[in-house]
Amino acid sequence: MVDRPLPPDRADLAAELALGLLDGAERAEALRLCLSDPGFAAEVEAWGHRLSPLLDTTPHKEPSSRVWNAIEARTTDRSSTGLVRSLRLWRGGAVAASAIAACLALVLLIPRSASPEAVGVSQLADAQGATTMAVSYDPQAGVLRLGPNQLASGAKSPELWIIPEDSIPRSLGLIRAQGGKLSVETRLRQFLRNGVTLAITLEDPATAPHKAPTALPILTGKISII
Secondary structure, eight states, X not given: OOOOOOOXXXXXXXXXXXXXXXOHHHHHHHHHXXXXXXXXXXXXXXXXXXXXXXXXXXXXXXXXXXHHHHHHHHHTTTOOHHHHHHHHHHHTGGGHHHHHHHHHHHHHHSOTTSOGGGOEEEEEEOTTSSSEEEEEEETTTTEEEEOOOOOOBTTBEEEEEEEOTTOOOEEEEEOOTTOEEEEOOHHHHTTOOTTOEEEEEEEOGGGOSOSXXXXXXXXXXXXXEO
């Protein structure tokens, strides 16, 4: 069976997700397609293969806001949707690799039987983006699914925190190196909403779960409900 090519709008959307250009509802829709459409997920991966040689050889340099403002001012009045889309693709090239990794990791973490409309996803990362961990959340079951990690350090173990709108961290418990499922206490499920922050710190396992972190986060990320 020969795979059918994606419609042009789907192909463009896959490229934009690979380049990290989407946010909000657009990003949620693209991640939903990653889960439900194998052809779309394959197109995102294909963009990664196309772009990775460029990312390896091109030094990162962020143009000033004045440059982008000038470009947008000259193209806004006369540009078509295609031109605007091309500008966005060009502007986001430097962040392609992390977006591709996030999409593929989440596809592996979320079971095929899960409803795409009832899943929370997050990609936790350190300040440099060198260490990442994929997380998914099933609101109906109150269960987090965590990717594998190598975060333990000596006598310390990784502890997962939710930081809701009141900025008070709540411990979700210690996490294992092999990842897997983590059941969320009923009283804490109300905080696992779209846009809240997850964080991981290294803590003493003998006294976990803790009332508050004793160290700075090593990984952080926001939850998106898709």
